[in-house]
Amino acid sequence: MLLFREKIPADWLPKVLGHLPEVLVDHAHLERKAATTALTLEKYRDLFGRVEELNAIAIEELQHFQLVLSLLKKRGIPFGQPHPSPWIAGLMRSIRNGQRHQVIDHLICCALIEARSCEKFQVLGRALADIDAELSTFYNSLVESEGNHYATYILMARAVNDAETDQRLDFYLNLDADLIRQGSPAPILH
Numbered sequence: 381m382l383l384f385r386e387k388i389p390a391d392w393l394p395k396v397l398g399h400l401p402e403v404l405v406d407h408a409h410l411e412r413k414a415a416t417t418a419l420t421l422e423k424y425r426d427l428f429g430r431v432e433e434l435n436a437i438a439i440e441e442l443q444h445f446q447l448v449l450s451l452l453k454k455r456g457i458p459f460g461q462p463h464p465s466p467w468i469a470g471l472m473r474s475i476r477n478g479q480r481h482q483v484i485d486h487l488i489c490c491a492l493i494e495a496r497s498c499e500k501f502q503v504l505g506r507a508l509a510d511i512d513a514e515l516s517t518f519y520n521s522l523v524e525s526e527g528n529h530y531a532t533y534i535l536m537a538r539a540v541n542d543a544e545t546d547q548r549l550d551f552y553l554n555l556d557a558d559l560i561r562q563g564s565p566a567p568i569l570h
């Protein structure tokens with residue numbers, strides 16, 4: 381797994397646990413965006429040969445989206461507006477232009493989002509065990525899938541250019557750490 385250079389901030393977990401309905405709505409949007417992003421990646425010429433793998437990820441993310449929507453419905457939580465994420469916006473803003481640069485940066489950003497989701501779902505699964513068994517089981521059940529998405533995206537970037545991926549991964553791990561230190565007041569997953 382990826383070695384992040386900054387820990388999840390100490391105030392993240394209490395903030396999330398204190399706003400679970402809002403967090404579930406945010407999570408629903410996150411899965412929706414993960415599904416559309418997998419399809420967006422299919423626009424890159426370097427990924428034309430990976431279109432079926434990307435479709436499989438999009439289908440899985442859409443299933444995750446459905447699962448969160450079912451939880452919302454069951455709990456009487458309305459599906460609403462997403463909170464913007466300064467962390468995701470910060471990563472995406474630094475995607476360079478130019479066919480090969482863009483595809484590698486985009487894949488690394490997606491990989492980092494998947495890896496942070498994997499890490500945070502693990503933390504949530506543990507923390508919720510005594511508070512909300514259903515949600516705990518749900519978060520634990522997503523960990524492996526998001527971890528696999530992380531690995532797939534990194535391998536796709538490496539297949540385009542291994543050395544460039546190493547170099548940009550170094551850049552993005554520093555950016556991730558900087559953005560994490562800036563923090564975010566909203567009760568959101570990222």
Ligand SMILES: [Fe+2]
Pocket residue numbers: 411414440441444526
């Ligand atoms: Fe997902």
Ligand SMILES: [Fe+2]
Pocket residue numbers: 414441494525526529
């Ligand atoms: Fe994912």
